[in-house]
Amino acid sequence: MLRQDMECEGLLECFHDLKELDREIFQLLCAGSEPLTVDEIAERVDRERSTAYRSVQRLLQAGFIRKEQVNYEQGGYYHVYKPRGGEEIAREMQRTLNDWYAKMGQLIDEFEGKYEEAPRAGAES
Numbered sequence: 001m002l003r004q005d006m007e008c009e010g011l012l013e014c015f016h017d018l019k020e021l022d023r024e025i026f027q028l029l030c031a032g033s034e035p036l037t038v039d040e041i042a043e044r045v046d047r048e049r050s051t052a053y054r055s056v057q058r059l060l061q062a063g064f065i066r067k068e069q070v071n072y073e074q075g076g077y078y079h080v081y082k083p084r085g086g087e088e089i090a091r092e093m094q095r096t097l098n099d100w101y102a103k104m105g106q107l108i109d110e111f112e113g114k115y116e117e118a119p120r121a122g123a124e125s
Contacts, residue, residue, distance in 0.1 A: 018062060021045065021055045026064055026083060035068060035080035056081055064089055 024045055029036060036044070042052035059065045059081075066084055071077045 018058055019055070021047065021051070022058050022062075025052065025055050026059055029065060029081060029083045035082035037078060037080055041081070063092060 025041055028041065028044055038053050038056055039049060041056065042049045045052060047055075056065070060067060064084060065081050067079050067081055069077050070080055
């Protein structure tokens with residue numbers, strides 16, 4: 001994956017293992033001026049409600065969208081979803097990248113320590 005050409009939206013999939021539908025829904029929410037319900041999202045991406053719901057849950061889990069409760073005057077409520085700010089998301093991705101980079105450095109050091117003294121195949125004694 002590190003060697004592939006990538007668009008900035010590819011970070012959604014790379015950092016959080018999101019799917020193409022997740023990206024499509026995230027872009028839909030970003031393009032709109034109003035938060036949407038799961039039913040509205042499902043209709044606009046032409047998918048079953050349950051499929052859209054699972055995608056929305058992945059986006060919530062990854063922290064790319066927010067869920068808000070809207071109350072009916074006569075009682076009851078429903079939820080709408082809207083994107084979090086790009087700056088906010090970018091800061092979190094930067095933190096994730098920094099954590100990943102530190103972890104990879106640690107693993108590389110462990111690898112080097114484990115294999116630096118390993119005998120080479122075909123080396124003379």
